[in-house]
Amino acid sequence: MRYNNRLGAKGWVIGGNYSIERYLYILHRVSGLALIFYLMCHLILTSFRIAGAPTWEAAMAFVSGPFFKVGEFLVMCAGVYHAINGLRLIIIELGYCIGKPERQEYPYTPSIKKQRPLMYLLMLVVAALVAVSVVDFFIM
Amino acid sequence: MRESRLWFLFVLAGACMIVLLGAHLFVMHLETFMGYLGITIHEPLAYAEVMARAKSVSWLVIYMALLILALYHGLYGVRSVLLETINMKHHSTVTAVIVIVGLIAAVFGSYIVIQSYMMGGL
């Protein structure tokens, strides 16, 4: 019999290793699932374009107002975060920015630590893009 | 196809979307910011603007690419999440449902994109 090592959905949060990267992983998963849900709604809503201007305007009027404005902003944040953090995952999954394989000498430096500069840099990029979005969505 | 290859395509789709989705989000939502970069965008959601983009060949290509890449990447991602959490004996059912949902969404989406391209700037 196979050993059942699955914690199920709760393993996402109680799987151990509570480093920053663990929270980034939860956020990546949540934002990915949110984006695919949004994409399905987005395909349906934007399909009203082929029914002509009045139908389109009615569809756009339906999604106006503060509730949808904030929702759109959250989608923007999810997209920005997922894209930039996804870039980090791709870089480290291809083996870059995690150091070269080397003889283990005390004190050990795990690869998760070696990717930290990249992680901080990219999270700054996320913060900057979210800041630009706040200004563009709510202030300008 | 081998799972590792499907996974690689999923990551590749993600990499391509950094540029495409980036362009899409910036054009649709960051008009003011794009203005500072010298790219003027007026009311990206007005019907005339929507249909003007729809009839341009470059937007046609971008939208088709985004549609396919995002559906593949997003649904493959949902599948990985589901396979991690549910009983192994349901894995092939999950894959089948995901493929069907993906095909329906891809056909529907391409129909809308191509149809509005052919309506050409109405």
Ligand code: HEM
């Ligand atoms: C914009 C560029 C994007 C990049 C660079 C990107 C990158 C990634 C990467 C690297 C992963 C994890 C792969 C792994 O470690 O196995 C991932 C997971 C995922 N992505 Fe994306 N992605 C992007 C856009 C999207 C979009 C638009 C959607 C939704 C339509 C989406 C939905 C998902 C989902 C559902 C997962 C699975 C989450 C998980 O397994 O925890 N992604 N993405």
